[in-house]
Amino acid sequence: MDRKYVDFRLAPDDLTAIRFGISxxxxxxxxxxxxxxxxxxxLLWGWLRAVRGRIPNEHFDVLSLIIRDEGYFPDFLTTTPAWDTSPADEAERLATIPPARFDLDMHKVLARSTGSRAAAVQRMIDHPDQARAMIARAWAAVWDAAVAPVWPQLERLLRADIAVRSRRIAIVGIGATVGDLHPRVQWHDGAVRVELSLHSEVLDCRGTGLVLVPSVMARTGCMVLTEPPAQPTLFYPAQGVTESWARDAASAERALSALLGPARAQILLTADEARTTSAVARDSGLAASTASHHLTVLREAGLITSTRAANRVLHVRSPLGEALLGGHSGG
Incomplete structure (x- = not known):
C-alpha cells in the first residue's frame, strides 16, 4: 500500500517558522x-474513572454525533491553537462559528456518516443556527464535567512539553526537533512530513509558518489542519504523560515527599510561578538560608531553573520538574 504524506514546507534555517499553541x-x-x-x-484510565459518572449524556450525545471514534471531526472545533488560547476563548468562538465554515465542515461530517447518524447530521445542516447553538452548549457542558476539573494539570503538561521542544529547536534546529515528535513525523527535504492514512498534500508554509500543538488526550497519533482559514497545524502527543497524570494533588504530594522530603516537595509543588528566594522561604515557612539550600539541590537535579532579573534571582519549575509532578502543583 502506498504511503500518504502531508508535507509542510519550511525554510530550514528560519526558527520563526515554527510556533507552538494550545488547543x-x-x-x-x-x-x-x-x-x-x-x-x-x-494512560487516561485514572481520569476516566474520575469523570465517567458525571458526564451529561444529552450533551455528550451531541458531541459524539460530530466527533466519530476515529478520523475526521469538524475543523471549527480546533482551528485556533495559540499560546494563550483559553477554554473561555474556545467557548466564545464556538458560539459564533461563521456560517460558511459550519456548512463546509458539517458536509464533511455528513460524507463520512451513514444511517441514523447521517440523518441527524443532515438535520443540523438544515437548521444551522439551532445546531451551532446546540454544539456550543454541549461543548461547555461536557468541558465543565470532563476536562475543567483537570485542566490545570493538563495545561501544565502541555506547557512543559512546549518548553522542552522550544529549547530543543534553539539548540539542535527544527529538523532534529520535529523528528522526535512522533514516529509518523520526520524532517524530509525542507519539510515537516507527516505520514497519514488517507491523502497526500504539500503546503508551502514559508511566510506563514507551522503551528505545533501538543496533546494529552490524543495519545495514539497525529492530526493536521491544512485548509484555510486555519493556519497549517500539526497536533502530536505530549511527552511526560503517565497513567497517574490526573491523580489528586494530595497523593502527588505524598509521593513527592517520600522522594524528595517534605520541604523540597513543597517548594517544587508551588514553583509554577517564578519567585525570589525570600518569597520561597516565606511561602514555605523556612529560613532564607534553608530555602536557598533546598533550591540549590533542586536546581542541581534539574527540577528548578533560576534566572537573574535585575538584582533578583527568580526560581521556577523546569520542564523536568513538570514531568516529575505529572502535571500537578500546589496552586
Missing part, C-alpha cells in the same frame, strides 16, 4: 473519543 478544543474532542472507547486509552 482546549482538541483536548475536548479526544476526551470525547476516550469516553467512547476507554479500552483504547490506558
Amino acid at each position: 482546549p478544543g482538541h483536548e475536548l474532542c479526544h476526551a470525547v473519543r476516550a469516553l467512547q472507547h476507554p479500552d483504547r486509552h490506558p
Whole structure:
C-alpha cells in the first residue's frame, strides 16, 4: 500500500517558522473519543474513572454525533491553537462559528456518516443556527464535567512539553526537533512530513509558518489542519504523560515527599510561578538560608531553573520538574 504524506514546507534555517499553541478544543474532542472507547486509552484510565459518572449524556450525545471514534471531526472545533488560547476563548468562538465554515465542515461530517447518524447530521445542516447553538452548549457542558476539573494539570503538561521542544529547536534546529515528535513525523527535504492514512498534500508554509500543538488526550497519533482559514497545524502527543497524570494533588504530594522530603516537595509543588528566594522561604515557612539550600539541590537535579532579573534571582519549575509532578502543583 502506498504511503500518504502531508508535507509542510519550511525554510530550514528560519526558527520563526515554527510556533507552538494550545488547543482546549482538541483536548475536548479526544476526551470525547476516550469516553467512547476507554479500552483504547490506558494512560487516561485514572481520569476516566474520575469523570465517567458525571458526564451529561444529552450533551455528550451531541458531541459524539460530530466527533466519530476515529478520523475526521469538524475543523471549527480546533482551528485556533495559540499560546494563550483559553477554554473561555474556545467557548466564545464556538458560539459564533461563521456560517460558511459550519456548512463546509458539517458536509464533511455528513460524507463520512451513514444511517441514523447521517440523518441527524443532515438535520443540523438544515437548521444551522439551532445546531451551532446546540454544539456550543454541549461543548461547555461536557468541558465543565470532563476536562475543567483537570485542566490545570493538563495545561501544565502541555506547557512543559512546549518548553522542552522550544529549547530543543534553539539548540539542535527544527529538523532534529520535529523528528522526535512522533514516529509518523520526520524532517524530509525542507519539510515537516507527516505520514497519514488517507491523502497526500504539500503546503508551502514559508511566510506563514507551522503551528505545533501538543496533546494529552490524543495519545495514539497525529492530526493536521491544512485548509484555510486555519493556519497549517500539526497536533502530536505530549511527552511526560503517565497513567497517574490526573491523580489528586494530595497523593502527588505524598509521593513527592517520600522522594524528595517534605520541604523540597513543597517548594517544587508551588514553583509554577517564578519567585525570589525570600518569597520561597516565606511561602514555605523556612529560613532564607534553608530555602536557598533546598533550591540549590533542586536546581542541581534539574527540577528548578533560576534566572537573574535585575538584582533578583527568580526560581521556577523546569520542564523536568513538570514531568516529575505529572502535571500537578500546589496552586
